Amino acid sequence: MSEMSEEVRALKPVIEDRIYVGNVDYKATEEELKDLFKDLKVTEVEIPSKENTRGDKTFKRRLGFAFVQFETKEDADKAIADLNGQKFQRRNIFIKKAVPPPTEEEKKVKIEAYKAKKEEIQKAKELKKEANKKNDSTNAESTTKPKVPEGEKSKDTIFITNLDYKVNVKALNNTFKDLKPKWIHVPTRRFQNKKYPNGKFRRPLNKGIAFIKFPNEEVQKQAIEEFNGKEINGRELIIDIAVDSKVPTKEEQEAEADENVEDSNGN
Template identity: 45%
Template sequence: MSVIEDRIYIGNVDYNATEEELREFFANTGVTSVEIPSKTLIRGKKEITRRLGFAFVSFESKEAADKAVEEFNDKQFKSRKIFVKKAVPPPTEEEKLKKSEEYKAKKAARQKEKAAKQAAAVANGDSSVETTAAAGETADLAVNGDQGAHDDKPSDAAATGKPSAPKKKKTRKPKKKVVAESDAASEPNSSDSAAATTPETAATTPGSAPKAPEGTPSPDTVFITNLHYQVRQRALISHFKELKPKWVHVPLRRVPYRNRKEGNKAPIYNKGIAFIKFPNHEVQQEAISKFNGHEIEGRAIVVEVAIDTKEKSEGANGTTEEESEVKGTENNAAASEVPASA
């Protein structure tokens, strides 16, 4: 391979390095020119110029370039170790075409070798490659043209003396999922469960109640669903004020960061659910019987017993995990939500 005797190539150059810094790095070595290639990117209305991480340096003579290769190869330049070698002239169009043809020839040879191995394995009864036989035949067709790997197989017309009928294309039919009647009766799907949560669907489908979550029913807290997305704590407090709830919690949806920026005020909605804690079990049951199906902002809410999903486990101080969870919920509600007495 021909090289440029008085020009060197420098790799692993720092992307922030400038031509002046590189010239100072090779000071007193007979440098005539320094070039750091770069490319320009357009991002909207901005043009960004980025260096490519390599450089070329030309010298006064071949001896100066050889000396630079020996002295500066594997040296530290701006926190990076650079590697230096003689520069190579850019390839001509003929050389590019030759390299492309060589690459295509090597690729075709690899595909032909792979197809031959698969055919030999199938002939030896290796079941692990039978599924890839079609891929090997495709590779043979790509290498050998239309004659392919099927030239040595006699056709049906040559064997029987009669013209062969055109083959019909096989079409695959989508498989239908078969659900057992017992499974369908015992495990309702998510759409049935979602439909059974509203009073309207509960009235029309009495036997399709959703599966309750695992846990312990709360003795004094109710869980509200189908809540209008703009209802807040104060609206629920006004509806349940006669039962004197201890606290009301309406979880809010998370607002994306892009909507929190100044000048972009997006509305904040709740998650369509709420929790209300009452003084005792009797008041809880009264709230369920009185307010289940009650309309708030045009939507009939569903009021049911809340489920404590965490199991009780006694701690070191004698309090159970459920009690500490309820206390923590009460403290959070008192700190971040609107109290029922407001």
């Protein structure tokens, strides 16, 4: 439709003694525009406007273009040659020969082309929205359903996933304090444990997981039953029995403790 509209426009003959003036200042008047062409024989100046209603008030708003009718083709040609691209009030205008008003058929073609373009844009937006929704669903699934590590199930330790990245050992200790955890390990992203220019440490973010060791298997199961699905910072904990092969070593626990001391000093 758009191509047809362009063809119709290209085939329309111009009006030799009439010009179209574009980018006209909205505050410009017919008299001011006529004065711009004072050295030429102007017979008519028209600045189209549109009537708008706001509440109980109705007002006209100029559309930013105009038509100027001359006595001769030569005057119209001279207006284009002398003033096209020149500044009029606050804007640089552009001038070309005017064409006859569109016929009803041309208006119909233009409207259909506009509708087709609008539908195309809307369809592209919907496809993009669906793609984003699919990506979000995939990311959520990979976050909430982590790969289960292989190994022997622990008799006293739980494995937490879907943990808010800002949760630290202290926060988890407060959450599980009634079950008296023996130790808590929250792996952090070490590259984020840096200093700000003012010398303070940036709080390290965790990796979204944690391990908590309890006195025995009975308390371990109690922790899973009571806290699986509990919300911390807007995210529901996903808790399962830890696998011994993935439980942190003594060295990792000591390193974790050092990081937490350093983080506390920074705050």
